[in-house]
Amino acid sequence: MNVRILADKHLYHAEKMAPTSAELSFFEPANGLPADAADYDALLIRTVSRINSDTLPVAGNLSFIGTATAGFDHVDREHLERIGVRFAHSPGCNARAVAEYVLTAILRWSHIRKQTTEDLRVGVVGCGNTGSAVIDLLSAFEIGYAAYDPPRAISEPHFVSASEDELLSCNILTFHTPLTLAGPHSTFHMLSSSWLRSPFQLIINAARGGVVDERALLDAIHRGTLRDCVLDVWEHEPAFSDTVAQSAFIATPHIAGYSREAKTAATRMVLEQLCEHFSLEMPASAEPAVPDHALPVFSETPELADFLWEINKVDYYDSELRKLKEHPDAVKSDGFNRLRTSTPTRFEYATLIAHFKRHGVKNIPEEAERLIK
Ligand SMILES: NC(=O)c1ccc[n+]([C@@H]2O[C@H](COP(=O)([O-])OP(=O)(O)OC[C@H]3O[C@@H](n4cnc5c(N)ncnc54)[C@H](O)[C@@H]3O)[C@@H](O)[C@H]2O)c1
């Protein structure tokens, strides 16, 4: 069978990793789903393409849709089941990348705000792939945490969730749940004025816009019960509120999970499921290699927070996003999407540190060893 695949043109390395026997075509997601999408056998998307009964009323030839992402709130899975299309995603593909973003943000914040990490207790909301990776890094740096995930405690008897009271007594909250609009554990506006009655030093949302009520967040900042927030995701993405962005300690355009390792894994995982579905052979794929020019110079050993800030791209995304402020919504949304798709993706810390050592970079902080998995 000649399998015809239609893929988002920004799907990382799709052309290098797709089965050679399949025919691969691309679409520009900014223009919506192409009218002929259902003529293909398989569709590969990212979070920016919504799949539901309006965008894809009938399956046509399609028997497989895969999103090369961990989250799938952009896909109506019940609709796909009704029209007989298999759905696949890439669970855990970017857990480590998001965890490194969160650690970097916490260390940067505590460095600038002059807080010692011993005084921090981080409430991790949602302890699946990403929340667990965050906990691994917090543990590696001896930062206290409370693991809050009541649904997981129900499905996994060995997992004990922190109580809501324990969670709300933390000074930092970081969110790692899916966005769900209904059900007993719905997460829409999970962080609202009710939880924000408790004082917090820092709120981090690298899950989905909508999990955090931005209006309640701003109110808490204005009231002084919340000191700072770090936002990677926004309620009306790709549009974002200037006021919220300007109030944020760090504001980024949904790139917490954007490492080359994560992007490679995301594409690979979804293609493996596609190959299994169509009985195709998956070609061997190589891990991304760091280009030689990416070498920092440290005249003396920096603090870990500065070292990570220097070698990460969070600072770049943050300053570029802020430059979009006060533009009309269409320009901001376009800029937001462009920043996400045209910025060369970062490498994870373990890869970078190994590369620096190989090339004799001096004065790497000793604590950076804890980032090697
Ligand atoms: N910013 C980014 O780049 C980025 C990257 C990856 C994932 N995400 C988002 O983060 C979400 C989580 O990712 P993951 O890979 O860890 O998913 P996952 O499915 O492995 O884990 C999600 C966890 O959240 C828990 N949960 C669900 N409802 C909850 C509730 N009401 N209270 C507490 N816990 C709850 C689940 O029980 C589960 O353990 C994704 O769905 C996606 O939306 C964002």
Ligand SMILES: O=C(O)[C@H](O)[C@H](O)COP(=O)(O)O
């Ligand atoms: O859910 C996910 O995996 C993340 O939000 C992911 O980083 C989104 O990636 P994109 O849709 O931009 O490729």
